[in-house]
Amino acid sequence: MSVTIIIPARFASTRYPGKPLVALRGAGGEARSLIRRSWDAAMDVPGIDRVIVATDDERIRDHARGFGAEVAMTSATCRNGTERVAEAVANLGLTSEIVVNLQGDAPLTPAWFIEDLVTGLRADPQAALATPVLNSTGRMRAELIADRQAGRVGGTTAVFNDEMQALYFSKEVVPYAAGPFDDDEPTPVHHHVGVYAYRPEALADYAGWPEGRLEKLEGLEQLRFLEQGRRVRCVLVESRGREFWELNNPEDVPKLEQMMLRMGLN
Template identity: 50%
Template sequence: MSGETLIVIPARYASQRYPGKPLAELHGATGKAKSLIERSWEAAKRVPSGNRIVVASDSEEILGAARAFGAEAIFTSSSCRNGTERCAELLDNLETEPDIVVNLQGDAPLIPDYFVESLIEAMRADDSIEVATPVVRCTRALYDKLVADEKKNIVGGTFGALSSAGNAHYFSKRIIPFFDADKADDDNLPVLLHVGLYAYRPSALRKYVASNPSKLELLEGLEQLRFLDIGVQIRTIEVASPEWEIWELNNPSDIPHIEESLKIMGLE
């Protein structure tokens, strides 16, 4: 399969934790300031197999800012509860339907292009895959930190439990699966951190929005659990960690961490 791949950058203005964050300025290696939404768009442009990139938002201010730096931007309604629903709504605004839709969330400008490319390659190689998402194997040092945080009731990431075929059994904000850490191989811990990046078939997106939010989706606050609840498999693709930390912009305090990673990446 080698049809069109559409990369969608869903962005909303009315974030509860950080209103207007897509317009927040981030300084790169040269000190140049660019908005979060522009840096996310630039991350999408670095993906070799992305044929088309669209910013999807319910905010005219965000859409205007995106068009000002050269992005294609399309209005989607404020009734969208998450990025997956926004990607699904966007399909109805397109003249031609893509073969693959990538959800590159607008608050994660540090996603490496090879993360996205690995999902696209997997779906082009196997047309039975309806949804794909990346996971990164946890190091011992990070695992120990996450365990300590969890004991303090601090949520430090999302984790996936997988089948032998690589399909997701479940995702949780608690560390899963349980194992005897004292007997584990430090270089091959069975803990996989989920990265909030998705590739979908249009048919999977339509199944998603035809269903109500699931009980587990609402409890965990993880949109992907609706797919599992309605019987849509999610193929996980293990990818190598980049040299920089992948921080999402959820609060103003995240900005210095993101800017440090931008410098490591050498982005202006």
């Protein structure tokens, strides 16, 4: 079953303009752009047929081609990464059986997250897409809450049923859990990892649907699938000692760099 990873990237981010070109310094001291590190993460995934950067910006295009990436140009009207991925698939005439959207702000995504994600979608023929969730420790839950209390849009949380079918995603920390929790203690909160594996027909449908009410309120593209009654499978992934965080705000740059230093990631 062929699998293509597409990395959507735009320059005009509302919260952090130019984010894909922001440099992150690894444990070895080398500074590489966010989009380069996301591309490197995609290239580390075994069994992938193709990795493509999808953008509407010439600066990102030129930078990505400079480190050897294949680039697909898309329109500036795409409202989110899923729409950009859908447009890239249509423009390129891709025939992959699974398309993975690796967000360009998630350079710490381990290869096994994507491997488990693809396996999870294959195991659920009724699902339009699959997305990974990571059980939050007390420390991670506290960081999510701290972001919200500071007025920052940080990580996203996911709620799902016993069959791992998504019920809701939110930028608030859900479900409510009184605690307290120790730093390394598992909590009822699950951090949504911003990666998606779609069936191509689901992508094509998504591009034709209007923006959903909840999608617009939360600013979360995956809610459009839930609002249209499509099945979204959550895949529980294991950290295996790796820390994970996405770059959402300028304040996240030193946080990610410290994580890479602790994990010895260059």
